[in-house]
Amino acid sequence: MSAHDLFKRELTRRQVLRTCLCGLGVSAAMPAFFGKAARALAAEAADNDRILVVLELSGGNDGLNTLAPYGDDAYYRHRPTIGIKRERLRKIDQHFGFSAGMAGFERLFKDGRLAIVHGCGYDNPSFSHFTSMAYWHTAAPNSGEEYGWVGRLADGLKPGGTPSFIVNIDETQSLAVRSRDHTPVVFDDPSKFSRRAFFQEKPVFEHVADADGDTNPSQKYLLNVARSARDTSALVRDAWAHYRTPIDYGIVPLDLPKIAALIEARMPTRLYYTAFRHNAFDTHVHQADLHGRLLTYWRASCATWSGSGAPIRWC
Numbered sequence: 001m002s003a004h005d006l007f008k009r010e011l012t013r014r015q016v017l018r019t020c021l022c023g024l025g026v027s028a029a030m031p032a033f034f035g036k037a038a039r040a041l042a043a044e045a046a047d048n049d050r051i052l053v054v055l056e057l058s059g060g061n062d063g064l065n066t067l068a069p070y071g072d073d074a075y076y077r078h079r080p081t082i083g084i085k086r087e088r089l090r091k092i093d094q095h096f097g098f099s100a101g102m103a104g105f106e107r108l109f110k111d112g113r114l115a116i117v118h119g120c121g122y123d124n125p126s127f128s129h130f131t132s133m134a135y136w137h138t139a140a141p142n143s144g145e146e147y148g149w150v151g152r153l154a155d156g157l158k159p160g161g162t163p164s165f166i167v168n169i170d171e172t173q174s175l176a177v178r179s180r181d182h183t184p185v186v187f188d189d190p191s192k193f194s195r196r197a198f199f200q201e202k203p204v205f206e207h208v209a210d211a212d213g214d215t216n217p218s219q220k221y222l223l224n225v226a227r228s229a230r231d232t233s234a235l236v237r238d239a240w241a242h243y244r245t246p247i248d249y250g251i252v253p254l255d256l257p258k259i260a261a262l263i264e265a266r267m268p269t270r271l272y273y274t275a276f277r278h279n280a281f282d283t284h285v286h287q288a289d290l291h292g293r294l295l296t297y298w299r300a301s302c303a304t305w306s307g308s309g310a311p312i313r314w315c
Contacts, residue, residue: 049270053259054150054176056275057298059282060129062291066102067116071095082288101296129282137175150271151179157270158182163228164235164267169255169274177273185232185269190240190258193233239265252297 068084069075071094076083089097090106098106108114122141126132135141139149147155154166154177161181168177168186177184187193243261255274262269276294283291 051263051270051272053272054274055254055256055298056174056176056273057281057294058133058275058277059279060132061281062283062287063120065288065291066099066295067092067096068099069095070097084288099292099295101292129279134175146178147180148174148176148178150177150273151182151184154179154182154271162268164232164269166271166273167259167262167267167269169258169272171277174273174275177271183228184273185236187233187236190236190261193236235265235267236262239267250297254298 064075064079065082065084068089070084070086070089070091084097084099086097088100090100090102091097092106092109098109105114109116122132122135124142137148138145150166158165159181161179161183164185165182166177166179166184168174168184169188170186171188173184173186177186239261240258243257243264245257245260247260249257254276259272259274262272276298280294281291283294
């Protein structure tokens with residue numbers, strides 16, 4: 001199946017995984033492909049209440065040292081100092097091998113629970129981190145798209161919006177979750193997720209008047225937003241306060257325990273988005289050691305969580 005064929009029709013989850021496992025060599029098509037892939041997975045999710053969790057390796061992950069093409073001499077020819085030696089790789093076939101610290105992902109792949117997409121990129125790259133991230137967050141290179149691909153996905157699944165459908169755990173909201181119809185729930189520390197105010201002001205902010213027949217559309221919108229924010233923040237704080245788990249998420253938990261807490265509390269969220277903090281994967285100096293260590297953290301958290309029984313779709 002060609003990339004062109006993929007874009008002409010909607011995909012099933014099975015087609016997405018089969019195509020990803022085979023690998024696509026059409027780099028310019030990748031952002032659009034991810035948008036289609038997400039819609040395919042979400043269409044299934046709408047029928048069975050599955051949840052999509054996206055973890056972004058912010059900063060620009062070095063894919064060639066994540067899944068190294070050790071079977072291609074060009075890899076070592078162009079990376080004489082940072083190319084990972086064959087004997088240190090976790091080989092999955094005669095051509096590719098995972099970085100040494102990715103034991104969990106090697107296991108997931110061999111168990112048929114991990115799909116890999118090759119050749120990710122877009123035409124005429126600007127070599128700007130900011131522009132590139134905007135393209136990946138919108139899945140629409142060179143378009144000026146104002147909404148993120150996760151946000152557009154939510155609009156397609158639940159037109160008109162619904163409370164708490166998208167959760168973005170980070171210090172600031174990602175462009176990826178910006179939506180026309182949905183207001184994402186964005187927080188960093190769930191135990192402190194509430195409206196900032198002086199102690200004397202809090203009772204006033206906690207009270208939200210009910211909309212009546214005389215309420216104009218603008219007032220009604222503001223009241224609904226305030227009520228949703230108040231109720232959602234209370235749900236998040238309560239879920240986090242009562243969450244207990246025997247799972248060891250590793251040295252760097254990557255905010256995944258926070259997501260697990262909301263899932264366990266049965267939040268109505270269907271789309272979760274989080275990222276490595278502070279562009280950690282923007283590795284330059286001491287790339288080999290730093291990148292390998294980051295992948296080890298990522299593997300420890302994600303591979304452990306995916307085996308915990310949580311209803312996860314990876315993207």
